[in-house]
Amino acid sequence: MATLTGTTRTPFAGPTLDEIEAARDVVSRVAEHTPMETSRYLAEVLGSPVHLKCENLQRTGSYKIRGAYNRLVKLTPEERARGVVAASAGNHAQGVAFAARDLGIAATIFMPRGVAIPKLAATRAYGADVVLRGDTVEEPLRAAAEFAAETGAVLIPPFDHKDIVTGQATLGLEILDDVPDATTVVVPIGGGGLISGVACAVKLRAAQEGREIRVIGVQAANAAAYPPSLAAGEPTEISTVATIADGIAVSKPGVLNFEIIRDTVDEIVTVTEDDIARAMLVLLERAKMVVEPAGAVSVAAILAGKIAPTGPTVAILSGGNIDPLLMQRVIGHGLAASDRYLKLKIALPDRPGQLARIAELLAEANANVVEVLHTRHGHDLQLSQVELDVSVETRGSEHRQLVIEALRTAGYDPVVDYE
Incomplete structure (x- = not known):
């Protein structure tokens, strides 16, 4: 990584601090200085203070403006x-x-x-x-x-241009204005426009103050082009897999962005689809924030234990533009990933009273039934059996296991449906 020596000039390919400051004057004509919120919940998870830079509240719904x-x-x-x-x-x-x-x-x-x-x-x-x-x-x-x-x-390219990078870098200046003692900044990565700009801004500003600051990038595991590119020493195209974080599903890093990230970013981590869904749910419940999947990966990395506590940490929520129908599906997925939603398939004897017995057992286990399907057409059913598909709300891993064990103790063989 390049060593910075308290100057506004930069030894790497990105903009200078003077250029970023000039861009802030320009960008402020249309972009808001978005809120910086603290999160007690994430601070408890990480073990050090956590701040949320809310670009999901930016005009047009993201930092891209x-x-x-x-x-x-x-x-x-x-x-x-x-x-x-x-x-x-x-x-x-x-x-x-x-x-x-x-x-x-x-x-x-x-x-x-x-x-x-x-x-x-x-x-x-x-x-x-x-x-x-x-x-x-x-x-x-x-x-x-x-x-x-x-x-x-x-x-107008989405990330691979110096003017684009310089514009995104203005976000880095706001971060250190609002949290001057920040030691770590966690940034979502797609093509690399946001993190290359933010890294330039915070590294140069910190160098002027005679200190260091970590910048950690986060990619969706299904679309992580930067780890193999950094290993190869050049931008490398990958085959992406479908991901809910479509906003950062980029198959090849930008050329300029790669150079800056190689020289300024301290670490890049990846998060799973379950991690992202869980983070969106936490942001909705704990921070009252609607954040799109790509914008929530920074929080997903904290929840997944991918970020080490070193002091005040800023997680960028890069966007809030999400289709309500996708939000509905993600909430369900996030609940399941957090062991708060359980789908079971139960083969039952085809005789009166069995459905009532299952309902009784679930009630005794304090599981709230969300949906029930009773059918004689399940796979591998005997002629004397029916299948019950039941979805219930649970309070976490321990309660989830208690519900399953209650059914097994009563002589049933519930199968968890992960679909």
């Missing part, structure tokens, strides 16, 4: 006249559309056909011409590049 505006404001009059084009599954699209509207620039945004309806509606509401193309974000990216080549529109 910072980099988008900083890039667009630097376009020449001739470039502005040609318009801009971008590709995104949601947050970058909204940031570019909002910035373009504010600056009077025509914007065309390519989005995948399966984009969440709220993100699509918001992008159109900001005045952009939205074109749906393909089923993954790679196809809109190719379409946007082709559109730029054909029309002369300026392509």
Whole structure:
């Protein structure tokens, strides 16, 4: 890692502190200085103070407006006249559309056909011409590049550009303004635009103060391109697996972002789908925060024990744009991952009173029944049997096991359904 020596200049590829300070003056025209909240619950989990930087409350619902505006404001009059084009599954699209509207620039945004309806509606509401193309974000990216080549529109990349990085870096300055004694900053990573900017800002500011600060990146395990890229010494493309954290599902790091992250970020960790769902549930219940999956991975890393306590820690909640239907599914998944929701399949003798007996046992175990399906058509059932699919609320691991044992003690053989 590069050694910083208390100067505004930088020995790595990112922006200088002077450039970031100048960008803050520009970005503040449209971006809010978002709240910094403390979390007692996460502090107890980590063993040191935890603060939440709430970019989920930012205008357009994420930090992306910072980099988008900083890039667009630097376009020449001739470039502005040609318009801009971008590709995104949601947050970058909204940031570019909002910035373009504010600056009077025509914007065309390519989005995948399966984009969440709220993100699509918001992008159109900001005045952009939205074109749906393909089923993954790679196809809109190719379409946007082709559109730029054909029309002369300026392509606005989501992360791999110095102006974008510098805009995102303004978030790092806010973090140290609000928590000047922060020792660790935990940042979600997709392509790397946010963490490369934040790392530049906090490392340079800390160096001026004669101290060090850790920056830890978090990726979804199903879309973690940075660990193999850092091991290979260059940006490496991976095959991503479906993840609920679609906002950071990037198959290859940005070139500039990789260089900065290689030289400034102390550690990169990954979190599972269960970890992410559990973090979203904790944020909803404990912090009263609606955070999208990609924006919750920093908290997921804390809950999963991936972050070591070294002093005041800031976890960035990078976005809050989530489809309500996905939120509904994630809450159910998060409850199951936290052992607070249990689905059982129970083979029963086909005679009167069995359903009532199961209900009685569950009531005695203080398990709240959510849903019941009684059928004679289950797999591997004998002619004299029926199958009961029952979903119940439980209070955690111990209560979950108590419910299962109560059924077994009564002579039943419940099978946990993990689907």
